[in-house]
Amino acid sequence: MGEKIYTRDHEWLDITDGIATIGVTEFAQEQLGDVVFVELPEVDALLAEGDEVAVIESVKAAGEINTPLSGTVVGVNTALIEEPELLNSSPQKDGWIFKLALDEGYDVSELINEADYQDYISENA
Amino acid sequence: MSNAPDVKRTIFYDYHVEAGGKMVPFAGYLMPVQYTGGIMQEHLHTRGHAGLFDVSHMGQVVVEGEGAAAALERLVPVDLEALTIGQQTYATFTSELGGILDDLIITRWADNCFFLVVNAGCKEQDIKHLREHLGNLDITYLSGHSLLAIQGPKAKNIIGELAPPANELFFMNGCRVSIGGIECYVTRSGYTGEDGFEISVSDENALALADQLLAYDDVQWIGLGARDSLRLEAGLCLYGHDMDTSKSPVEAGLSWSISQSRREGGSKSGGFLGSDRILRHLAGGVSKKRVGFVIDGRAPVREGAEIVDDQGNIVGVITSGGFGPTLQIPVAMGYVESDFSAVGTKLDALVRGKSRAMTLVKMPMVPQRYYRGH
Numbered sequence: 001m002g003e004k005i006y007t008r009d010h011e012w013l014d015i016t017d018g019i020a021t022i023g024v025t026e027f028a029q030e031q032l033g034d035v036v037f038v039e040l041p042e043v044d045a046l047l048a049e050g051d052e053v054a055v056i057e058s059v060k061a062a063g064e065i066n067t068p069l070s071g072t073v074v075g076v077n078t079a080l081i082e083e084p085e086l087l088n089s090s091p092q093k094d095g096w097i098f099k100l101a102l103d104e105g106y107d108v109s110e111l112i113n114e115a116d117y118q119d120y121i122s123e124n125a
Numbered sequence: 126m127s128n129a130p131d132v133k134r135t136i137f138y139d140y141h142v143e144a145g146g147k148m149v150p151f152a153g154y155l156m157p158v159q160y161t162g163g164i165m166q167e168h169l170h171t172r173g174h175a176g177l178f179d180v181s182h183m184g185q186v187v188v189e190g191e192g193a194a195a196a197l198e199r200l201v202p203v204d205l206e207a208l209t210i211g212q213q214t215y216a217t218f219t220s221e222l223g224g225i226l227d228d229l230i231i232t233r234w235a236d237n238c239f240f241l242v243v244n245a246g247c248k249e250q251d252i253k254h255l256r257e258h259l260g261n262l263d264i265t266y267l268s269g270h271s272l273l274a275i276q277g278p279k280a281k282n283i284i285g286e287l288a289p290p291a292n293e294l295f296f297m298n299g300c301r302v303s304i305g306g307i308e309c310y311v312t313r314s315g316y317t318g319e320d321g322f323e324i325s326v327s328d329e330n331a332l333a334l335a336d337q338l339l340a341y342d343d344v345q346w347i348g349l350g351a352r353d354s355l356r357l358e359a360g361l362c363l364y365g366h367d368m369d370t371s372k373s374p375v376e377a378g379l380s381w382s383i384s385q386s387r388r389e390g391g392s393k394s395g396g397f398l399g400s401d402r403i404l405r406h407l408a409g410g411v412s413k414k415r416v417g418f419v420i421d422g423r424a425p426v427r428e429g430a431e432i433v434d435d436q437g438n439i440v441g442v443i444t445s446g447g448f449g450p451t452l453q454i455p456v457a458m459g460y461v462e463s464d465f466s467a468v469g470t471k472l473d474a475l476v477r478g479k480s481r482a483m484t485l486v487k488m489p490m491v492p493q494r495y496y497r498g499h
Contacts, residue, residue, distance in 0.1 A: 033159065033163050033164055033165075033350070034163050034164055034165040034166075034448075036425065036448040037423040037425060037448075037455075039424065039477070055477065057424060057425050057448070059164040059168075059354060059447060059448045059450065060158070060159075060164055060350050061427075062425070062427065084423065
């Protein structure tokens with residue numbers, strides 16, 4: 001896997017050959033608490049940046065995930081159907097949520113690297 | 126925002142922070158929604174061991190004076206004169222229109238003295254209500270008192286050691302007792318469906334009391350998040366969600382809390398605020414009522430979700446819902462048209478445009494384990 005990049009909405013992206021694997025960060029899972037259900041998108045769904053793509057339900061509340069980039073869903077983590085708690089135990093690896101084939105000419109200039117993300121959460125925690 | 130000067134803290138604030146409590150504003154107080162264990166762990170700990178809850182934000186009120194029982198009976202549809210000293214009852218403050226202003230626990234402290242525990246969010250309004258209607262009685266808000274609840278199957282072992290007389294109490298009874306030299310009023314009651322106790326104690330002794338309870342390995346702090354999931358599984362209402370001024374106690378499924386003597390044909394029938402409408406609901410039935418649900422699959426159905434029948438007609442609304450950690454499935458309660466209120470009825474809830482199948486079940490969803498003697 002390549003180097004992860006991050007959004008200020010606490011998502012991570014790992015982009016390889018135009019396909020982004022996307023999930024939520026360790027910080028996000030701590031905020032969510034015990035995850036009991038993940039509503040996954042449909043494979044082949046066409047998404048525009050900012051569209052709601054998944055919903056994470058914790059014991060406490062529901063949290064929406066909006067896609068940080070535009071593209072086509074090419075994979076979802078079906079392991080989360082039986083084991084939504086993967087999102088707590090391994091949010092940045094086994095608990096990935098979906099894979100997006102990014103639209104041509106995608107732009108990651110709004111996204112930040114690991115160090116900047118860590119700075120961002122420590123400033124905003 | 127959360128540091129606004131009008132947000133109050135209970136005496137246990139530093140203890141909560143020390144225990145990793147995530148403090149959130151709730152009913153005018155900064156309260157722990159969860160600690161480091163998280164809601165799931167805290168919930169299961171309470172069902173398996175003993176959970177300690179700071180419920181000091183709730184209102185503790187003493188109503189005292191000649192004829193207090195009869196006077197209070199004008200505000201609640203229960204038979205307070207029938208309570209023995211130390212006995213308590215669940216009640217609702219009814220409105221003129223037959224709705225619910227708040228729900229509360231009333232304990233008889235003496236012939237003419239009653240101890241009320243009311244919801245945090247309603248306490249100011251409740252005190253005003255009491256003073257307006259019971260001008261001849263002394264209404265005292267116990268501002269210098271904290272309230273702790275210890276709940277779960279191990280609670281009796283701990284109280285049995287610290288306060289043996291309190292461990293003899295049956296559910297919905299209380300007594301004065303000394304715990305390690307600290308004067309307390311202990312009742313066998315709670316809001317989790319488990320056996321347990323609520324302990325009223327002066328603020329100055331409250332931390333020392335908590336220290337005694339926390340010294341047990343079985344005891345850990347439990348936040349508001351687990352308090353909510355525990356009471357939901359136990360089928361217990363949350364004011365402002367599962368009941369309010371627009372619902373009568375009968376619609377809210379609380380007919381059991383209306384004493385026989387206050388019903389039609391009883392020895393002191395009616396005579397409480399809104400009694401005309403409420404007794405009419407008791408005798409003639411209601412068009413909607415509160416019911417419980419278990420949901421198929423794992424997606425929680427939450428407050429506000431519409432309930433639809435198999436034709437897609439809206440027949441009700443969810444008022445509380447979430448994941449039930451004990452059952453490991455989502456559970457909910459809500460109001461449905463009475464035609465759809467039979468146990469076993471299959472209905473759908475609409476969540477983000479999707480139908481979630483659910484089955485109407487008898488409440489509580491998790492059996493209550495109150496101690497009523499052997």
